Amino acid sequence: MITVKIDKKIKTYKGNSRLIVNAVFPVGTVTKVYGPSGAGKTTFLKIIAGLVTPEEGMIKAGEEFWLDTTTKINWKPQQRKVGFVFQDFALFPNMTVVEHLRYATDDEVLISRLLQIGQMATFSSHRPRFLSGGQQQRLAILRALALKPALLLMDEAFSALDDELRESLITEIKILLIEFGTTTIIVSHHAQETATFADRELKIDLE
Amino acid sequence: MEWTPIWLSLKLAAITTLILLAIGIPIAYWLSRKSSLFKIIAEAILTMPLVLPPSVLGFYLLLSFSPNSPVGRWLLEYFNLSLVFSFEGLVVASVIYSLPFMISPVKSALAHLPPSLAEASYTMGKSRLTTFYRVLLPNIKSSLWTATVLTFAHTLGEFGVVLMIGGKLEGITKVASIAIYDAVDNNQYNEANQYSLVLFAITFVIVILVFIFNRNASRGPLE
Numbered sequence: 265m266i267t268v269k270i271d272k273k274i275k276t277y278k279g280n281s282r283l284i285v286n287a288v289f290p291v292g293t294v295t296k297v298y299g300p301s302g303a304g305k306t307t308f309l310k311i312i313a314g315l316v317t318p319e320e321g322m323i324k325a326g327e328e329f330w331l332d333t334t335t336k337i338n339w340k341p342q343q344r345k346v347g348f349v350f351q352d353f354a355l356f357p358n359m360t361v362v363e364h365l366r367y368a369t370d371d372e373v374l375i376s377r378l379l380q381i382g383q384m385a386t387f388s389s390h391r392p393r394f395l396s397g398g399q400q401q402r403l404a405i406l407r408a409l410a411l412k413p414a415l416l417l418m419d420e421a422f423s424a425l426d427d428e429l430r431e432s433l434i435t436e437i438k439i440l441l442i443e444f445g446t447t448t449i450i451v452s453h454h455a456q457e458t459a460t461f462a463d464r465e466l467k468i469d470l471e
Numbered sequence: 472m473e474w475t476p477i478w479l480s481l482k483l484a485a486i487t488t489l490i491l492l493a494i495g496i497p498i499a500y501w502l503s504r505k506s507s508l509f510k511i512i513a514e515a516i517l518t519m520p521l522v523l524p525p526s527v528l529g530f531y532l533l534l535s536f537s538p539n540s541p542v543g544r545w546l547l548e549y550f551n552l553s554l555v556f557s558f559e560g561l562v563v564a565s566v567i568y569s570l571p572f573m574i575s576p577v578k579s580a581l582a583h584l585p586p587s588l589a590e591a592s593y594t595m596g597k598s599r600l601t602t603f604y605r606v607l608l609p610n611i612k613s614s615l616w617t618a619t620v621l622t623f624a625h626t627l628g629e630f631g632v633v634l635m636i637g638g639k640l641e642g643i644t645k646v647a648s649i650a651i652y653d654a655v656d657n658n659q660y661n662e663a664n665q666y667s668l669v670l671f672a673i674t675f676v677i678v679i680l681v682f683i684f685n686r687n688a689s690r691g692p693l694e
Binding site for chain 2: 310313314315340341342344345346347348350352354356357358367368407411
């Protein structure tokens with residue numbers, strides 16, 4: 265169970281606003297986070313990952329407090345080690361597909377399996393600049409999964425995939441998420457994108 | 472034509488570049504991260520050699536390194552080292568003089584990398600040091616080459632600072648640029664021309680090599 269209570273000041277075109285979220289994410293669930301543009305959805309994911317610190321808040325994963333501003337606990341992103349699929353993919357231009365996965369894990373069996381799932385085996389020696397947008401996005405997802413994360417955060421992670429490929433990938437990813445016992449939070453603008461993936465919803469809006 | 476000034480220039484440029492690679496890259500990384508007033512002041516100080524007349528920089532370094540100054544006296548007493556009119560002094564002065572040529576391109580390249588690259592690495596459990604060497608540094612390779620070459624070429628051609636700190640001691644501080652000045656001063660235009668041609672050829676070859684090396688990187692790592 266992941267418990268999140270946060271309060272963060274955010275600057276928007278309307279002036280200063282506050283991102284306030286109180287939510288619980290049961291283990292193994294997939295929660296879709298939605299809300300208007302600029303509502304702080306990406307910031308919300310980054311706060312959970314430890315990349316952004318809120319003024320006030322508490323994040324508890326299982327029995328461990330990752331963040332508690334009252335007792336000044338704030339785990340580094342390296343300690344939280346969440347799987348994070350960035351909206352801009354955040355692929356490393358100097359690394360090939362397989363090097364990305366090896367940077368995340370040394371489990372060669374898992375790497376082969378991930379390449380198979382993402383239909384990326386043929387491109388394993390390619391660098392990101394030689395991949396299409398859809399292939400880059402798949403690689404970003406596979407890299408996050410290679411960590412076998414307890415918590416997977418996905419920011420518009422299926423936006424560059426066609427319907428058929430997305431649905432087949434979702435089926436395979438779901439098997440892995442169950443196997444790893446991963447809790448997933450996915451930010452998405454499109455209902456169709458996550459219809460077969462998410463089982464819960466959370467609306468985020470600024471106050 | 473004596474080859475010693477050419478070798479001295481090459482030796483000085485190589486040592487300066489190596490030292491600046493070691494100290495310039497960490498400083499550039501530090502400057503590329505979150506800005507603060509202290510960093511702005513530090514960057515302004517580190518950039519001063521770029522805009523200061525070399526003779527002004529050389530004059531203040533001469534005063535600082537002189538055995539009459541606290542720094543000069545301390546170096547002489549504890550390390551038996553005199554930085555005035557010595558090759559070691561030229562190295563220290565060159566490092567200070569060429570510092571912005573190493574730092575500026577590297578800092579700019581690091582600052583232009585998307586923050587998500589480092590963030591992705593951190594969420595994968597990688598330390599700042601691992602992220603720096605495995606993710607950030609390999610993706611600014613072309614800027615690193617440019618900075619290295621600029622530093623080398625700039626040191627090779629420096630004149631004012633070298634003259635102020637080192638004078639023109641044969642085989643010790645008389646580098647190629649000083650030798651050219653000295654030859655012209657003595658109406659030996661043929662010798663000055665020979666030194667100039669050698670310096671021109673060396674720097675031209677270096678610049679061509681960098682262009683060849685960077686031709687594949689011209690699109691930028693993220694395109």
